[in-house]
Amino acid sequence: MSIRHACIQGAREIALAITMATLTTVIVFLPVSLVEGEGQFFLMRLALPISVALCASLFVALVFIPLSVYLTAGSGAPPSQGGGTKSPSDASQSRWHRLLAALYRMTLERWHGFYNRSLAFFLHRRMDLVVLLMAVMGVTYGYLMRQIEFAPNQEEDRTSFKIGVEMPREAVFEDTASYFVVVEKVMEQKKVELDLSGYMAMHFSRGGNIEGWLNKEVDHALTATEMAEKVMKDLPKRAGVKLRTGRESETEEATGKTVHVVHLEGDDAAILDQVAEDLEPMVEALPGVIGIRSGRERGANELALVVDRDRSESINVNPQFVAGVVGNALRGQTLPRFHYEGREIPVRIRFEEADRERLSELSNFQVPTRDGRLVPVSSVTDVKMLKSPKGINRRNKRISRSLTVDLDPKQATEAKAAIIGLTRQMRLPEGVQFGTSLNDLSTNETIVNLQFAAILSVLFIYLLMGFLFESFVLPLSIILTIPLAGVGVVWIHWLTGKDLDVLGFVGSILLIGVVVNNGIVLVDYINQLRQQGLSRTDALLKAADRRFRPILMTALTTIIGMVPLTISQPTEMGLSYKSFGLTLIGGMTTATVLTLLIVPIFYTFFDDLRRWVEERLAQWLRPSATESDLQVRSSKLPSA
Incomplete structure (x- = not known):
């Protein structure tokens, strides 16, 4: 085959596969409008550049790559067998070619051969592979996934x-x-x-x-x-x-794995302060607790006149009148501006300092009663020394107090569990209850939103593959690569001891659109070979053999490209990309290794399912068709 025809045929064979692979990656960004919070912030900034770059790369792959191969590979004529000499550049290229070929034979070619033998083995023992897969999935999602926490950021990267x-x-x-x-x-x-x-x-x-x-x-x-x-x-x-x-x-709101916030809500600020003060030493005594931030800004002690409600009612004094008299005595009262010769002069009236500098003088100020009498302030108030709060915080229309507990990173999980257990056992005064941290609510909302976006991405990818493959059964074998990628995400975070943060979750959504590409390339070529007349088993083995190197190269380029991002230092704001890089590295690794075995095996399962459904439908429809055909034939017979 000439170079020209090879370029055209090669582009024709992979056109559907790489177009679908591009669209599946772009389509994962469609649910971005339904996500809120940090997840939407990062997804929106990834959607446009990645989508444009992928569409451009699709155009390059279908047009410029075949053209460049045609222009650089020559006319395709076989090399002369005569005594022609080679140029130095040809000799240099030949040495590099031999070196790379030897390196490939020592590494990936051995893996290639092992893979071909493994696939041929499991095609005859399909249930053995299913049992192994269930064991891996059970350990990963049943045990290891519980060991990984979702954190807004990486604590060690602060x-x-x-x-x-x-x-x-x-x-x-x-x-x-x-x-x-x-x-x-x-x-x-x-x-x-x-x-x-x-x-x-x-x-x-x-x-x-x-x-x-x-x-x-x-x-x-x-x-x-x-x-x-x-x-x-x-x-x-x-x-x-x-x-x-x-x-x-x-x-x-404090964030991070080594921080836990305890919220108290009630209607009386004094009672909340007392409960918070009683709770502080109890929490501080727990193992793994470094310190506590009470969240209460304490001011200096102040002298206060507290109205006695019973006495004020018996004397018939409105407490607001008492507050007004004391306020006017201390702060004064603003009067309308005085206009004089085109100027406005602010006017404020209050008692002289000599008349309000002593408590005894303030207590003798007269307060009007509802029936017109005047009584001294001291007759309805008590003098007390109180703490002066600088502010009152409210949540859900109730007064709130918070205790921000700083935890030892090595005992953070155990300390959080101990704090939660303490709050559940503690008996609170009537009207006081523990509230939910706004950060916990925000984190839970972020997780739910990102999970919803991931589910929609999977659904969109499935519908797209069903449309392009003209089948809604065979794409199911490709969809299996998504949980296989999740295996790598869980394992790599567990092995490195990293938490899954928001960027890691965003990387998981992006991973959904990337890992299916290998399965698409494989299944599309299997279908092409079967259309050419090969049996299913032969088509599976041949497609796996020929697509091994492209799939591996695609995965390795993605994995190697994520290494610098994974080892990079966090930004000045403490934003770390390690979880994002680890997600793509781990997901692509397991998805590639397992896809090469799982997708062909489950392709046979779903192909058998498709055949079974077609046979059952044919059996259900055939009797009615036969009966109607007999009726038509009997009507055409001549009458006796």
Whole structure:
């Protein structure tokens, strides 16, 4: 066959397969509009560049590759057998060709031969392969998958740590400033010892934060969490000073494997504060707990006038009048602006400082009753020393308090289980209950959305293959490559000790469209050979033999391309692509190895199923057809 005809025939043979392979990868991005949150963010940014690149590569594969082969391979005439001499460039190419051929024979050709023998063996012992496959799937999805956690990010890839400092209530600004002077000296030492790229120590009147950034150019032996714990041990110890890892904010939802948030919800802030204070030492005593962030911003103690409801009702005083009188006495009241000669002058009226600087004078202010009398403030109020909250947080229309628990990375799973067990056994006051973390809700919602997108992707791929193969039975053998890819995803995360994060889940959705490509190439060629008259077994063996190298090359290029992404350092924001790379590497590895055996074997199962269905339908339809045919024939017989 000439080079020209070989290029045309080769492009014709693979046109349907690579077109379908391209469309199956592009079609996985269709459900992106139905996904919300982080999953949609990453999928949207992958959809357009990957889709455009794949469509362009399809055009190149069908047009430019055959053309370039035709132009570079020559006319296809056999080499002369005479005494012609070879040019130096031809000799150099020949040496490289022999070297690569020898390398292939020592490695992949042996695997090729072993694969052909294995496929021929299992074609006669199909149920043995089914039993082995069920065992692998059972171990993977029944046991190993439970050992892998879904985390928003990779804890060990965090590029910074933060420590919160809480000073005692009686501390003044000068006390905090002097403490942070010592903190800066310690951090200067730790910057060199831990090889930090920088740090920041900032403080306010009764607290502050210490933040450190890891040097990305250095391979650190400690994680960010372990560094924070080491720094905390060396910070100066003073009475009443509390050190907490992470950010001190109730509205900020903590994320990560080594963080667990306990939420309390109720209607009384004082009761919630008391429950939170009682719960803190109980949680802190659990093994694996490093520290607790209460999420309550404590202010200084303040003098308060608390209205006695019973006395105010007996004297017939409205509590709002008491609040108004005290508020006007302390803060004053804004009056309408005074207009004078084209100017507006703000006016505020309040008592002189001498009349409101003592508590006794404030208590003697007169409050009107509902019946027109005047009584002193002291007659309906009690003087108390209270903690001044800086804010009240609400969730689901109820007051909320949170405890953010920092966990030891080595005991995170056990510590979380212990905390959950403690909260279930704890008896709470009436009206107080444990709430669900917003981060847990967001994580669960992200998982559900991505799972829904994955299911839709599988459905779209199946419908597309059914349309192009003109059969909805044979594509089922290709769909099996998807759970086979999942085996590799689970195993590689388990072996490396990595959690499956959002990017890893996004990679799983992309993997759905990639792993079916090998099965499409194989099944399409099997169908072509059967149409040429080969038996099913011969077509399977021949297709597997001829498509072994293209399938392996496709998988290896994808796997090798993911290696730099897997070993890359996280970004400045702590975003890691390791789970994404591991997902594609593990999934492509197992999908390729198992696809070469599983797809041909299950092709025979589904082909037998198709034949059985056709035979049953033929049997059901044949009697009625025969009966109608006899009736027609009898009507044509001449009457006696």
